[in-house]
Amino acid sequence: MHRALLILLLAAPLACDDPGDPAPFMGDDDFVRDPALDVELVSAHGDAISHATGDNCMRCHQENGPAPGKFTAAGTLHDASGAPYADGLVELRSAPDGLGDLVAAVEVDSLGNFYTTEPLPLPASSLFPTVYSGDGARKSFMPFPTSSGACNVCHAGSFGVRLPEA
Ligand code: HEC
Numbered sequence: 001m002h003r004a005l006l007i008l009l010l011a012a013p014l015a016c017d018d019p020g021d022p023a024p025f026m027g028d029d030d031f032v033r034d035p036a037l038d039v040e041l042v043s044a045h046g047d048a049i050s051h052a053t054g055d056n057c058m059r060c061h062q063e064n065g066p067a068p069g070k071f072t073a074a075g076t077l078h079d080a081s082g083a084p085y086a087d088g089l090v091e092l093r094s095a096p097d098g099l100g101d102l103v104a105a106v107e108v109d110s111l112g113n114f115y116t117t118e119p120l121p122l123p124a125s126s127l128f129p130t131v132y133s134g135d136g137a138r139k140s141f142m143p144f145p146t147s148s149g150a151c152n153v154c155h156a157g158s159f160g161v162r163l164p165e166a
């Protein structure tokens, strides 16, 4: 069983090099994105139109992807237990631990996801993420800055972006 799966996975990249290969895969520079998808989308408390909790949103919500809105920052906030945490807040700042200038504040939706298409200085400049619980009583911050707003690329599995215990 495992061996068959492995062979399929190994064969996959070869299949893409086939001259007869039809459409470019999403994420590829040749992927043609429908301009009608370039809408502004920003998450808000109580919203429930997002999906794919925990996944890398920018796999699809990007310049060469098929999803509405080119996200500049997006991901999923979790509670200390590891479950998605609704209606919190994500800030991107010029310094760690909620200090420095506020560059963006993105409300977490009711599924625990946050996303924005607003222009950000990433990746040219790096920003410090700080996350807050809905009442602001709990927070957690990244001690060093990130030049990528695709939070779930690094924060995957048990390393999801999390709030500390109450
Ligand atoms: C595998 C590709 C893919 C991934 C990964 C993905 N999305 Fe999407 N998303 C789509 C597509 C395609 C649509 C439009 C069709 C639909 O609504 O299902 C969409 C729709 C949405 C919408 C609704 C937009 C609207 O105007 O109604 C939101 C919000 C959204 N995604 C947020 C996210 C967030 C946040 C993440 C990551 C946690 C994410 N998506 C991950 C492909 C993806």
Ligand code: HEC
Binding pocket: 073, 074, 075, 090, 129, 130, 131, 140, 141, 142, 143, 146, 148, 149, 150, 151, 152, 153, 154, 155, 159, 160, 161, 162, 163
């Ligand atoms: C390039 C990888 C990477 C990206 C992208 C990234 N982070 Fe992090 N983040 C880390 C690492 C590594 C740590 C652990 C730092 C430590 O504990 O010393 C961390 C720690 C954190 C922490 C504190 C620990 C925790 O999980 O609560 C928060 C909060 C956080 N990141 C939020 C975010 C947010 C929000 C984004 C997206 C805007 C983001 N990060 C993007 C790598 C990344």
